[in-house]
Amino acid sequence: MKVLIALIFTFITCTSFAQLTGKEKKAARKGSSPNQPTTLNPGSSNAPTVSPRHSGKKEKKSNGPTYNAQKEFEDRMQARAKTYRKNEKMLMRRQFNDPSYFGHKHKPKKHSAAKMRYCKECGIRH
Numbered sequence: 001m002k003v004l005i006a007l008i009f010t011f012i013t014c015t016s017f018a019q020l021t022g023k024e025k026k027a028a029r030k031g032s033s034p035n036q037p038t039t040l041n042p043g044s045s046n047a048p049t050v051s052p053r054h055s056g057k058k059e060k061k062s063n064g065p066t067y068n069a070q071k072e073f074e075d076r077m078q079a080r081a082k083t084y085r086k087n088e089k090m091l092m093r094r095q096f097n098d099p100s101y102f103g104h105k106h107k108p109k110k111h112s113a114a115k116m117r118y119c120k121e122c123g124i125r126h
């Protein structure tokens with residue numbers, strides 16, 4: 001009698017377990033609910049949707065136009081004019097103004113014809 005009850009009980013559990021879907025079988029093995037949201041099934045569609053609330057921040061009212069771009073432009077132009085003035089001052093030096101300095105920082109020495117050497121900087125013998 002006990003053996004017959006055990007067979008019937010195992011038959012009933014096997015047939016009921018066979019009717020479950022794969023998802024329900026995995027949930028039954030793990031001991032969790034099969035209706036939990038997953039990436040493939042994110043949840044039930046009958047759940048109410050909640051729209052985000054607007055934050056309490058208010059937009060600042062404009063007090064008029066700003067002239068930041070114009071001021072930045074003027075600053076850039078002043079800096080550029082300063083570099084031009086600096087370059088002009090540098091070009092007034094003898095090194096750049098006198099042709100005898102051609103390619104040299106200091107004026108090259110004048111050697112006698114026997115001691116003249118080829119200069120790598122300017123390509124002239126002196």
